[in-house]
Amino acid sequence: MDKTKSHGAELKKELEVLISKIDALEASTTDREKKSLIGILKALTENQKHFVDESEHLRKALDLLTIQIFKMDQAK
Numbered sequence: 001m002d003k004t005k006s007h008g009a010e011l012k013k014e015l016e017v018l019i020s021k022i023d024a025l026e027a028s029t030t031d032r033e034k035k036s037l038i039g040i041l042k043a044l045t046e047n048q049k050h051f052v053d054e055s056e057h058l059r060k061a062l063d064l065l066t067i068q069i070f071k072m073d074q075a076k
Contacts, residue, residue, distance in 0.1 A: 019046065
């Protein structure tokens with residue numbers, strides 16, 4: 001596994017596909033109970049996508065912080 005490669009883009013794409021499938025299920029069902037369950041699935045999937053976005057931001061921030069620490073260490 002390549003440590004420098006971000007897997008967030010791949011995961012976000014998979015989650016987008018999953019959200020599309022959930023939307024199709026929601027559109028095709030007429031049962032209220034199923035629609036409620038599908039709504040929960042959609043919310044969980046969208047929250048997972050948001051979590052991936054936030055993880056990517058955190059990773060970038062840690063990378064920048066690490067670079068600054070090394071620059072300060074080399075300046076001494």
